[in-house]
Amino acid sequence: MENQNRHFETLAIRTQAEQSDFREHSVPLYLTSSFTFEDAEQARALFADEIPGNIYTRFSNPNNTELIEKLCLLEGTEDGIATASGMAAMFTSMAALLRAGDHIVASRSVFGSTHQILTQILPRWGITHTYADLDRPESFEAAIQPHTKMIFVETPSNPALDLIDLEWLGKLADKRNIILNVDNCFATPYLQNPARYGAHLVTHSATKFIDGQGRVIGGAILGKKELIKEIRFFARHTGPSMSPFNAWVLSKSLETLAVRMERHCANAHALAEKLLGNQEVEWVKYPFLPTHPQYELAKKQMRMGGGMVTFELKGGIKRARRFMDNLQMLSLTSNLGDTRTIATHPATTTHSKLKEEERTAVGITPGLIRVSVGLEHIDDIWRDIAQAIAHSV
Numbered sequence: 180m181e182n183q184n185r186h187f188e189t190l191a192i193r194t195q196a197e198q199s200d201f202r203e204h205s206v207p208l209y210l211t212s213s214f215t216f217e218d219a220e221q222a223r224a225l226f227a228d229e230i231p232g233n234i235y236t237r238f239s240n241p242n243n244t245e246l247i248e249k250l251c252l253l254e255g256t257e258d259g260i261a262t263a264s265g266m267a268a269m270f271t272s273m274a275a276l277l278r279a280g281d282h283i284v285a286s287r288s289v290f291g292s293t294h295q296i297l298t299q300i301l302p303r304w305g306i307t308h309t310y311a312d313l314d315r316p317e318s319f320e321a322a323i324q325p326h327t328k329m330i331f332v333e334t335p336s337n338p339a340l341d342l343i344d345l346e347w348l349g350k351l352a353d354k355r356n357i358i359l360n361v362d363n364c365f366a367t368p369y370l371q372n373p374a375r376y377g378a379h380l381v382t383h384s385a386t387k388f389i390d391g392q393g394r395v396i397g398g399a400i401l402g403k404k405e406l407i408k409e410i411r412f413f414a415r416h417t418g419p420s421m422s423p424f425n426a427w428v429l430s431k432s433l434e435t436l437a438v439r440m441e442r443h444c445a446n447a448h449a450l451a452e453k454l455l456g457n458q459e460v461e462w463v464k465y466p467f468l469p470t471h472p473q474y475e476l477a478k479k480q481m482r483m484g485g486g487m488v489t490f491e492l493k494g495g496i497k498r499a500r501r502f503m504d505n506l507q508m509l510s511l512t513s514n515l516g517d518t519r520t521i522a523t524h525p526a527t528t529t530h531s532k533l534k535e536e537e538r539t540a541v542g543i544t545p546g547l548i549r550v551s552v553g554l555e556h557i558d559d560i561w562r563d564i565a566q567a568i569a570h571s572v
């Protein structure tokens with residue numbers, strides 16, 4: 180059966196490493212650092228890239244290959260590599276393709292460590308950046324310089340949940356001959372496929388919704404064959420590879436991504452509506468709420484609204500902290516994309532390293548609360564949030 184005719188759910192389940200002589204139904208874990216050669220000639224041919232096959236797990240391993248094949252089918256990309264973490268994916272996707280003198284245009288709201296890479300690490304090697312604003316697409320065009328080699332964006336952004344029109348951005352990148360690199364962590368391949376709109380690279384933290392159960396760290400870089408070829412060369416020799424164990428876990432996680440995301444989104448949407456109707460709530464933001472300033476765009480490029488909701492209670496930061504302290508079931512942790520619903524206060528935790536004005540510029544008000552909506556029953560999630568709102572007055 181041809182893969183082209185299969186749906187997302189089927190590809191996520193039926194893309195499997197070849198069965199071994201043991202006729203296992205579920206793909207086993209290949210915990211081996213190296214692979215043997217049949218003879219001297221096969222060893223020579225493998226090292227000369229004349230035949231496909233595994234040599235050493237830093238280069239490839241059956242579990243990693245299965246994960247990548249599956250992610251490529253789900254994202255609609257030609258090739259990819261799995262990395263030890265989401266940050267290894269972000270850094271490798273930049274370091275492998277850029278050199279001294281090159282310039283990146285990035286969305287101002289990026290994951291904290293991505294901000295550190297752009298502002299503290301890449302400049303050591305003469306790679307500079309300019310930030311642009313997701314809600315002002317023209318600022319991306321204005322930021323492009325003669326040596327701009329990459330546009331890097333997160334959409335929806337963390338935690339402001341701002342979007343950018345990927346179709347428009349894809350056309351801009353093509354017109355100006357710039358690599359478009361999209362961190363698709365918040366949407367997952369189930370909700371949004373940036374490559375369909377012209378992204379040359381799609382980067383992921385697999386730690387979040389892809390694992391979805393808060394167990395392992397991982398990342399992936401997916402995209403055009405010729406770019407991945409350069410990235411693979413860089414990764415093979417610098418070593419940010421994913422462990423086979425994590426690849427094995429994550430490939431099995433993908434089997435349930437579609438059903439999990441359906442429930443994450445249904446719960447998040449319901450929570451956003453309940454917050455919208457609550458007297459104590461100053462504002463609530465969710466891409467699939469008609470009150471979101473980019474609701475139409477969200478509907479155009481995302482299948483559903485995602486599992487993240489942000490809101491602010493009347494009473495600002497003091498109220499936000501009292502709300503957090505009154506939660507009984509929700510977890511207080513900085514992670515997201517878990518079966519367990521998580522509440523985070525970005526201004527004092529994940530985004531505390533930013534200056535106040537930098538937070539304001541990316542929509543993080545002092546009282547903003549970010550909820551990663553899990554898979555518990557929505558009535559139980561709401562009961563805990565409602566009582567914490569009531570007790571935080």
Ligand SMILES: *Cc1c(COP(=O)(O)O)cnc(C)c1O
Binds near residue numbers: 337364384
């Ligand atoms: C968590 C996250 C990352 C970093 O991923 P790790 O797996 O923690 O290294 C990058 N981008 C986004 C949007 C994230 O949420």
